[in-house]
Amino acid sequence: MNTNVGAKKTELTELPRIGDRISFIYFEHAKINRQDSAITFTDSQGTIKVPAAMISVLMLGPGTDITHRAMELIGDTGTGVVWVGEHGVRQYANGRALSHSSRYLERQAKLVSNNRTRLAVSRKMYQMRFDNEDVSHLTMEQLRGREGSRVRQIYRHQSQKYGVKWTGRTYDHENFDSGNIINKALSAAHTALYGLVYSVISGLGLSPGLGFVHTGHDLSLVYDIADLYKAELTIPIAFEVAANASEEDDIGRVTRLKVRDSFVNGKVIKQIVSDIQYLLDLSENDTLNAEVISLWDDKKKLVKHGVLYTYNG
Incomplete structure (x- = not known):
């Protein structure tokens, strides 16, 4: 019999409102695990626990090692995860779609x-x-x-x-x-x-x-x-x-x-x-990888981005 059933999955009604959450937490050179409904972070200075449902985004810097159980809890609580460079300066990966087109x-x-x-x-x-x-x-x-x-x-x-x-x-x-x-x-x-x-x-x-x-x-x-x-x-x-x-x-x-x-x-x-x-009536020729970004316009529909526009009205 398997007695290691873990903590009960958090119900949606128990999750704090997004506006009440911590904006983000950044960690590097740490081991990230799970204890009940909290995420634990262990490094050379010791271990701390943070309720996963209170975090909006978890930023993981170099040297981080995260367990499957921690990711399970993070997914259940709707917490975003972003893998970043040292001090969060560069973003290396997150849950972005394989497609680069909308x-x-x-x-x-x-x-x-x-x-x-x-x-x-x-x-x-x-x-x-x-x-x-x-x-x-x-x-x-x-x-x-x-x-x-x-x-x-x-x-x-x-x-x-x-x-x-x-x-x-x-x-x-x-x-x-x-x-x-x-x-x-x-x-x-x-x-x-x-x-x-x-x-x-x-x-x-x-x-x-x-x-x-x-x-x-x-x-x-x-x-x-x-x-x-x-x-x-x-x-x-x-x-x-x-x-x-x-x-x-x-x-x-x-x-x-x-x-x-x-x-x-x-x-x-x-x-x-x-x-x-x-x-969806889309053909195989519809590109998903083109790095095309436009600005929406109520009359012209789409205009170029990266342009410093002026208005002379």
Whole structure:
């Protein structure tokens, strides 16, 4: 039995307001770890503890060594992390997207902010799951119903194929071990898929929170995109694991390894990128690496930056 469960994850309602946080803390030549809900900093002079939820940005200078558990807490509390040069003079790395262009993000925001275009993208997402049917005339309510029937049929088919008893999708976010083998395998498989989708979305410079079908959650777009691949990828893997596993097995680990193996050839990542480009009506030729910065103008739309403008009105 694993007794090292760590501290309870901080609830969103417990996080201090951004305006009440310390602006930033800089450390160098220190070992950074976690103790309960605090980040510990250890150097030659000793150890100090700082509540992670009170920090806006953590600046890590040369000689810093940070643990996985510390990064887990920092992520949970929404604290920014920036790796910088000595005394914070130069910024070397942070969580910046791989893309240097905001083109994808601007396109995403434009499409999701208009009911007509949002519905069009949502229909495209559903159409990708119904190859031989035209769903362009269906309402969102009708599309949800059709999708529900499709997924139930997939579960029944996989249950029969692998001889795994299926009584429905039931799981507790707060208690993974409370589920049966197949539900634990499904949860682990889907979580691994969400992680991959999140990395692609972030790498393209998109907002994970601006979804088209899903809404109101900071991972809405992640759920939108991941749903495109569950039927062919994670659901079959989960049923295969359940068919060959016992209650004594570490279902989460076994499932994650099999999902990882399915990702290793890189085809899934390429498919995700291609599908996102299709959904947002962006071609492969749309550059994401150009270092182009413009100034917005209410009449001319875009004007050059780096220019000292004068107004003679």
